[in-house]
Amino acid sequence: MNDQFTAAAAVLKKLNQHGHEAFFVGGCVRDLILKVPVNDIDIATSAKPEEVIAVFPKTIPVGIEHGTVIVREAGVSYEVTTFRTEGEYTDFRRPSSVSFTASLEQDLARRDFTFNAMAMDEEMRLYDPFGGKRALQNKVIETVGDSRERFTEDPLRIMRAFRFAAKLGFILEERTKSAAGDLAFLLKKISAERKRDEWLKLLSSPYAVRALKMMESLSCLQQLPGLSSASTELSAADWTNLRTNAERMALLALLLKKTEILHFLREWKLSSSDIKMTSAILSAVSVCRLPLSWNLYTSGVDTVISALRVCGAAAGFCTYAEEERMQQAYQQLPIHARSELPVSGLEVSRFTGEKPGPWLGELLMMLEKAVVTGEITCSKEDVIQYIRRWKDERNPPSHA
Missing domain, CATH: 1.20.58.560 (Methane Monooxygenase Hydroxylase; Chain G, domain 1)
Incomplete structure (x- = not known):
């Protein structure tokens, strides 16, 4: 058994000893089957929140109204959530109500994709009522139950489908794919913050180009902020x-x-x-034609x-x-900051005999550029000569 699960099994065992069912659920089960690193271990239980709190000495009731309690066990935090069913979604994000249930299968039925609707008990026996393991083996993404219903409840699930495609290299099962395309317009109902988080995860995933091509083919990209004119340029990069x-x-x-x-x-x-x-x-891209230094x-x-x-x-x-x-070129620059010039702003002001003003910042930048681009060396003598020339050009001698 994976060391993370061995440690977390102590939570399941204690709940079982107090007469409650308890299972590992969701992404941790999926990732264990895929043999990829597991981030967080989530636990679902038949115990009500107050019963969970009664079992463990260290708990944090972070989402008790939704059945979630954080349990601290051996210095590690675990989210423990009561089996639940959900009412109708009225805001394209959250269910209007949550009801606790004694059924693991009912709890799994509310989840988004079949490979996220699996559970394992303390003995690591798999409970897979919706065929999540088969979906992993076939490398497909499919919703639990009716795809149109799942995506209408929370349209962000459309983006999550593509994000999993980008992460795992999977394709969308046909019903899921069809519903994603038909309901893509609902993405406009989702807050930009939620879309941003999924979008950035997608772009950072190893199969991002494949997912972008899927989104292009289903006209999903055009529903995202500022992407109404997007075509094939994104998947070509x-x-x-x-x-x-x-x-x-x-x-x-x-x-x-x-x-x-x-x-x-x-x-x-x-x-x-x-x-x-x-x-x-x-900005750095736009000035790339300037001297590299x-x-x-x-x-x-x-x-x-x-x-x-x-x-x-x-x-x-x-x-x-x-x-x-670029790293080598940067290290070879004669200076890396204005403070490394051999003269200070105060010295420049004294040398020119002029009061500080906007001209001083402009001259210091001219000095920086002259030194950095090799027009002059960074010696005090060269810098003073440059200032003298600047002063002469600024105040040419008058002729009687």
């Missing part, structure tokens, strides 16, 4: 070498030839830090390398060698 969400969103904006960048990024409800970094990457200096090596990856992904070429060259 290579997303696998990108490292951050900022790089992925920069590539998206580049492929779609977006001009109102901030508006586009805000449509996706990105964090302010992601917006700032994405904008910086796109100056681009590295002003943008920073990490941003320039991100811009390089984005350009490589758009054009379909590998950038590993170029990334190494």
Whole structure:
């Protein structure tokens, strides 16, 4: 038995000893069968929340109205949720009501996909009433029950289907595929934040291009923020070498030839830090024709390398060698910050005899660029000569 499950089995055992049924459920069972790393272990039980709290000395009632209690066991937190059924979905996200049940099968029946509707008991016996293991073996994504009903309850499940396709390399089962295409328009009912989270997970997955092609074929991409004009350019790019969400969103904006960048990024409800970094990457892309040394200096090596990856992904070429060259070029810059100039702003002001003003910042930037691009060396003598020439050009001698 997997060490994680061995430790978590203590929770199941205690619940069983107190007369309650308890099972591992959902994604942890799926990932165990797939033999991939398991992130979180979730547990479902016939015990009511108050009964769970009575069994364990350390609990946190995080979602007790929905039947969820966090149990702390041997220093690890486990979400333990009472078997439940759900009422109608009225807001395309949450059920209008939740009812506790004693039936594991009823609890599994409310889940999205068959491979997420499996359970295992303390002895690791599999309970699979909807054929989830078969779906994994056949590498297909299929909903539990009626696909149209599942997607209408929460249209985000359409995006989750494609995200699993991107993660696992699976295809959509025909009924599931047909319903996803027919109901794609419902994605507009979902908040941008929820779509963003699934979208970024999809783009960071190993089979992202395959999933994007599926979305294109079913006209699902056009339902996402700012993607109404998307066609085949997204699936033609290579997303696998990108490292951050900022790089992925920069590539998206580049492929779609977006001009109102901030508006586009805000449509996706990105964090302010992601917006700032994405904008910086796109700026580095736009000034790539400037001398490399100056681009590295002003943008920073990490941003320039991100811009390089984005350009490589758009054009379909590998950038590993170029990334190494960028690192070396950055290390060889004569300075890496204004503070490394051999003169300070105060010294420049004294030397010119002028009061500080906007001219001072402009001159310091001119000095930085002259040093970085090799026009002058970083010696104090060269810098002072540059300032003297600047002063003469600014205040040419008068002739009687």
